[in-house]
Amino acid sequence: MSDKITKIGVLTSGGDAPGMNAAIRSVVRTCAYHNIECVGIYRGFEGMMEGDFKDFTARNVNHIINTGGTILKSARSNEFKTKEGRAKAHNYLVKKGIQALVLIGGDGTFTGGMVFNKEFNFPIIGIPGTIDNDIYGTNFTIGxxxxxxxxxxxxxxxxxxxxxxxxxxxxxxxxxxxxxxxxxxxxxxxxxxxxxxxxxxxxxxxxxxxxxxxxxxxxxxxxxxxxxxxxxxxxxxxxxxxxxxxxxxxxxxxxxxxxxxGGSPSCFDRVLASRMGVKAVESLLEGKSNYMVGILDNKMELTSLNKAVKGKSKINLELLRVSDVMTT
CATH class of the missing domain: 3.40.50.460 (Phosphofructokinase domain)
Known part of the structure; x- marks a missing residue:
């Protein structure tokens, strides 16, 4: 694994989803396992533009795997959609020494991440957190x-x-x-x-x-x-x-x-979030960027953020037929 990255930031953005805290916990503890510093970024991109950061250790994420919502809070930001807003966020990241980001959210979060990556060549990995399960490149999203x-x-x-x-x-x-x-x-x-x-x-x-x-x-x-x-x-x-x-x-x-x-995440979502957090951090340490972590056929896979955003998740046609049969 690469030794270039020594500090990773993690944030949640968009609508909250049960299991986001389990994903945060996984990212923080995977960083600790690899002797990498981890920084929690509060209120998504909004907090990133304001330097709303906190150093996280493995002990900071005790007893959150079973809780709903997100301890890092979430917010939508119009200012981050501007070049000036993104430059402000980048300055705070550099000042804090953060060298890569894990973004937990949906297509809006990933779109912002792609633009940020393109402008500043900043390493980014996405984790799909949305209850709608509407992200291409994964059978299941967190929540x-x-x-x-x-x-x-x-x-x-x-x-x-x-x-x-x-x-x-x-x-x-x-x-x-x-x-x-x-x-x-x-x-x-x-x-x-x-x-x-x-x-x-x-x-x-x-x-x-x-x-x-x-x-x-x-x-x-x-x-x-x-x-x-x-x-x-x-x-x-x-x-x-x-x-x-x-x-x-x-x-x-x-x-x-x-x-x-809301509510406490299911066992499935806790395990999925834990697996995705490990894969996200270790992918960054391997030099990968601009990807989303997904689960396909029970394996952790990477899909480009561009495909994840532009692709369309498909409804289960077999389940549609089951529905028709069951309503007889």
């Missing part, structure tokens, strides 16, 4: 497993009420551009219908599907809706349409919102 388990638990509880009162519930989950959460949680929770951005079910087909469910003897139904679904303008418009066309249903809406981001 996704925890989020779908949170959604399934919520739907299980909603179903108790739906069954007791013979109601139809539209349950909106996160997923502006992709339907991974809705599809997997919907299948796992036994939803009668799953609406995702990748598949335009259509209002008429939705009504027909619900009528078939009703005719088969179902007195209540759960429809899981990704927030980016294209059928209606929003989940409340869907409710109004069903109210008009299926008055026999008592229709309710439950928007799970930011509860999907």
């Amino acid at each position: 996704y497993d925890t989020a779908i388990n949170t959604v399934v638990e919520a739907i299980d509880k909603i179903r108790d009420t739906a069954s007791s009162h013979k109601r139809l519930f539209f349950v909106e989950v996160m997923g502006r551009d992709v339907g991974h959460i809705a599809l997997n949680a919907g299948v796992g929770a036994g939803a009668e219908e799953i609406l995702i951005p990748e598949e335009d079910l259509g209002l008429d087909r939705l009504v027909e599907s619900l009528k078939r469910s009703k005719a088969s003897g179902k007195s209540s139904s759960i429809v899981v809706v990704a927030e980016g679904d294209k059928i209606g303008k929003n989940v409340f418009e869907l409710k109004d349409y069903i109210d008009e066309n299926m008055p026999e249903y008592d229709v309710r809406v439950s928007v799970l919102g930011h509860m999907q981001r």
Whole structure:
């Protein structure tokens, strides 16, 4: 391994995701293992432009593997999008002696990192932390497993009420551009219908599907809706349409919102974050830069940040068919 890098900075940026703290812990302890100094950068790129740094040792990250959110905090920064803002950040990094960065976040974080790398030739490795699982180059992102388990638990509880009162519930989950959460949680929770951005079910087909469910003897139904679904303008418009066309249903809406981001990370996310943190630091020490760490076929692999940002994660077509079969 190269002996050129002696100090690495780590930050979290964008939306928080369960498991980010486990990734921070892994980065810090991998640095300690290789006798490398580690610096925590608070509030993402915003903190980097203000020199909001703290020296981290292995002891600074005790008892955080099981906690949600991010101890380094997160923020979105418009100033970092300017050349002047990035130059300010670079000056603080040089002043602190930081020679490489590990960025934990999503495509916005990686885009900022790529620009920064291009302007200053600054070594960067990305770790995908986002509950949407929408990053190309990895089967799973940190936080996704925890989020779908949170959604399934919520739907299980909603179903108790739906069954007791013979109601139809539209349950909106996160997923502006992709339907991974809705599809997997919907299948796992036994939803009668799953609406995702990748598949335009259509209002008429939705009504027909619900009528078939009703005719088969179902007195209540759960429809899981990704927030980016294209059928209606929003989940409340869907409710109004069903109210008009299926008055026999008592229709309710439950928007799970930011509860999907919180909570203690699952074992899967803790292990994934730990593996990614080790791979990120050791990749920097091997002289690699401008890559994202990902898990593909249970192996840690590197994908260029450019591909990670521009590529598109694909929905599981086999799971779509499973969903259709299960709603019979």
